[in-house]
Amino acid sequence: MACLPEDVRALALLLPEAVEGAHQGHPDFRVGGRIFATLWTDEARVVVKLTPEAQAHLIEGEPDAFEPVPGAWGTRGWTSLDLDLAEEETLRGALLTAWRIVAPPGLVARYDGLALDP
Secondary structure, rough: OOOOOHHHHHHHHOOOOOEEEEOEEEEEEEOOEEEEEEEEHOOOEEEEEEOHHHHHHHHHHHHEEEEOOHHHHHHOOEEEEEHHHHOHHHHHHHHHHHHHHHHOOHHHHHHOOOOOOO
């Protein structure tokens, strides 16, 4: 079943110290003052901050749902997830991976076994 923008918001805010902000008119989700996901509600997609390696892994696993953001941002790991093609488990995994990449190392260490299960 497809995910909705409301699912992104609910799941992202379950992550430790995650807060909602705004970036260029779009809701975003931050930890430690850094963006780990930006929600494009009008396009039913979320953009997550990944490493290029994590990006390649997710795209390989679900090439229809994930794609690099065009241009230099995409080569640095920013990845778009089409919510219409994403199962909740896929969305949870992408958000958790992005959170782990962006969150301060001490915070990540405190939540080493964290799973994003609502």
